[in-house]
Amino acid sequence: MSRRPKKAIEKGMMLRVLQIMWQHASHYPWTLIGLFTAVVLLILSQVLTPIFYKRLIDAAIVATSPTAEVVHGLLVILSSIAAIKGLAWISRRLRGVCMVRFESRVMADLAMTAFDRLMRHSHSFFTDNFAGTLVRRVNKFVGSFEAIADQIGFNLFPSLLIIAGSLYVLSQRDMLLGVTLSIGIGCFIVFNVIAGLWKQKYEVIRNDRDSEATGVIADAIGNASTIKLFSGHAFEVALFGKINNLLRKARVVAWSLHELVGAVQGLIMFSTEIGMLAVAIILWQKGILTVGDFVLIQLYLNAIYNRIDDFERVIRKLFESFADAGEMVEIMDTPLEITDAPNAEALAVSRGAISFNHVTFAFHKTRTVLTDFSLPIAAREKVALVGSSGAGKTTITRLLLRFHDIAGGAITIDGHDISKVTLESLWNAVALVPQEPVLFHRTLRENILYGRRDATDAEVIEAARRAHCHEFISSLPNGYETYVGECGVKLSGGERQRVAIARAILKNAPILVLDEATSSLDSESESLIQDALHELMREKTVIAIAHRLSTIREMDRIIVIDSGAIVAEGTHDVLLSQQGIYRKLWEIQAGNFIL
Template identity: 50%
Template sequence: MKKIYKENAYREDVHATTSQVLRAYGRSVRPWWAAGLFVLVMNGAAGIIDIFIPVLYKRFFDILTRGARAADVAPDLMKIIVFVLALNGIAWFAYRCAGFVNAYFQTSVMADLKEKSFDYMLGHSYTFFANRFTGSLVQRINRFSRAFERLADRITFNIFPLGIRVVGVGVVLWQIEPMITLIIIGWVVLFLTFNYIFARWKLKYDVERAEADSRSTAVLSDAITNHNTIQLFGGMDIESHYYREIADEQARITRFIWNLDGIIDAIQAFLMILAEFFLFYFAIQYWQTGIITIGTFVLIQAYLIGLGGRLWDFSRVIRDIYESFADGKEMVDILILPQEIRDSLDARPLLVKTGAVKFQNVMFYFNLTRNVLENFDLSIKGGEKVALVGPSGAGKSTVVRLLLRLYEVGSGKILIDDQDIKHVTLATLRDNIALVPQDPILFHRTLLENIRYGRREATDEEVIRAGRLAHCSEFIEGLPHGYDTYVGERGIKLSGGERQRIAIARAVLKNAPVLVLDEATSSLDSHSEALIQDALDKLMEGRTAIVIAHRLSTIRKMDRIVVINRGRVVEDGKHDELSVRAGSLYHKLWTLQAGGFLRDTQIDT
């Protein structure tokens, strides 16, 4: 069966490199570099102590095997034991200090990574989010920060100490017997080279695993979000089949990677056995000739066990590092993707006096393939109330999204009080426009917080006043916790009409000079509509209002009706004029109207 759960085919093809992932991490590490350096220094100091302690063991066993009387050597042995205990105590203290500071360092950097990712992702365009699964985006941010944690742990507690241990062991053993040193160094180089080559080759499968995990999360999130639709339309079997396909694919790649890990473990075990054989073979030869002592045997064994443990872990360290890069790369792909819509270099604050809106020869192509608006011209005076009507797909909602710069015009200009919106800041543009969408989506926060989103600095009294004007108080005051009631994810605890009244209350509170109503009363019954129609009328007073509407009660109150079809303004006038103009599109829509609504269907013209 064809897999339907994949991101939009028009997504930008941008892929991050390893250096770009490192730079992204580096920018967040910079403010806390001193803490990170302290962790490395403490681990380095403890690592040097770990190298020196086996040297003391060598001396301990050399003294024991001299054949001297116990009473003569006991004081020297006791000094060595005390010295070893003291060094172990210092190493323990260094490791503990590193651990505590590392907790501060990593959590600070991880929080910064999440904040920067969150801020940059929210700056992407409407199209960006429309083309991607929400669950996948959430997963990317979370994995990005967790990947840094794994990467930092591996560098700080594995790779750096391993480097110190290899160098230290080489220096110590070279002074005793160069051949043994060369065997150990050769074994280490062979071990590390094998792991590096294998991990590099395996990286593409780690990336595939990360992508499969993102797809699985995205499909799961999509299904849970639409659980009601699945239940109502009997889609449980088909959705289960879709998810099983994704889960099976994820299991396949995960199983393959685990089998590869098993192969590398087997090869590593063979290399360990080989190294131990050659080391002890040469050690016995040298011992027989008197070149090395029993204490040197102990030293070699201690170093071999220590290096073996570090190197055995190194394969997992390399795997974790590459998996971290694979996980981090998914988010960095987004961080290096230029934001489609952002402030221009010469952007200035929008200054609104009258709120006049003008579209001049605007062209817009959806995904660069389908023409939505073509040579679109529309002028709205400051304070004028204009209804946009037309058949489905005519471009009404696109006009609103272009005005808010959710989309970018292909060519032409959109002006507010003779200021090109391309050259004003996005923040001030959107601060001066209040939108009441057709299907409001609320935060899983309290009703008070949801309404206050219209103007964050508003007092509780101002929020409640806006709620009363939008007739929200009628249902809010009947709730056990009133305005402190949580509305559920996306506002699921409220009806469609209640959510729309909350959106209207937001617009009332925002008090912007330009108002956009996208079917603001579409989810209201006649009683609810009558309650808030007066509030909407008051809200539109003294403001430029652009209303996408089908309700005749709303359309008739507008100063002008602009009829849009196939991306152009085809008619412009008042209801009384257009409704009697024989052969006009508005006349056809009016003729087909029923129940107080214009029909939103495509009509041949």
């Protein structure tokens, strides 16, 4: 599993996250304008309200007796307050409506982009990354947009406006008030930014630990039966316990820092309030401020404190969301390992001749599988690859499908280099029945239909008949509409394989790659599969990794592979007559069942 280096999210990545989010958000300019207007109006009303409260109190105090004139004056101020409150109410509704539309749409778009990009990655990418971790990254990425939009739209932006508005109004009353408040808020913000940056790396560690713990759970779930069969429960619990403990420690550090930061913030806020009131008393003494100004100051301080009280949480949440999104953006920005060459053309298979020319391939430096491997296969020829486990048979077939790129040599189909044709046309030309077929958690019909999605129901049934799975499918209560369970777990190995064969029959590609499962099937399954394969191989170029006697006998040529090299080739009878690996393998695999 590829892990992110344990460091705080870099500025570059944060900008990249913002860039991607903005790309998606900017598709909805009107909703954005609506949102912006709503927030500005809402904050404007919140800045205006205290001014009218101050006027109300001053008017009431100045009046010596409640004359009709005074009451009228008070009612006028009251109606202004009502109008402003009404404006606030409307702005809030507008903000709500816009936010719902904006966030839901952008989140849906981001999910589509992430899914599309993720599924373009290569075969090795998916073998190197846990499914659970990837699923989580997609979800976190989409969720992080909601969090970032919420923090900016409901917190950061309104906070900035309310601070600016309060500072303006208070400075108008007296510069000293503005200066005192600026100092208090300045200290608060500077402290928060420094503390936020300092804490960030601990948040990322916590996040990483969280992902690791999830990965362990997903891996264990995927291997639930193996764990039971190998009495691994205690071992797995201990393994999970270890990572869970690391996660707990990471949480303790991150959350304790949060508490510490909160304590310092509280001190700054409390000192600012006392400072402001002290200044107000001095100015009141000098006759510059009125009693109403005390109310004005208190209301502004309350409004600002309500906003910035959890400023630290907002910043933390923002960084957390950026870190969450960064995990997925990193995957989205990872160059695709296998892509179409520039100006790649579609592969047109006329005959289906395959050639491996001096192919060299290594998984990594220390794992060379093929060195100077050459194998020409004529059109419609049926070739069996045999060899001991780990010899490189599956790898050879994967190279033909360009699941990995080769380091040297070339692989051609009808003379076209497979690295120079479009991947889609290459995959269309080859049908693969893998060693261990995995099925979608969809109905049997949908699984077979995947071979050619525009096939009719009659064609699906015909393919199923020829693959000998129609019998067992018809016996199921829901027939073709039966759900097969995640990865096809509700079917037996032989049934799964026959469904995969039906899918390949429906696809009807000119080249067929067959990776026979080694697991022994009962003789009825074996003969059903044999019949199915016989059907499938007709009129096609076939590379079969063959274990079964019957498959091997049907082949034109048998290639014996050992450590990624061809050590012998010929027909079954010829190879058997030699005292080579083939004979040895044969004796072991067929249990000396030599005809």
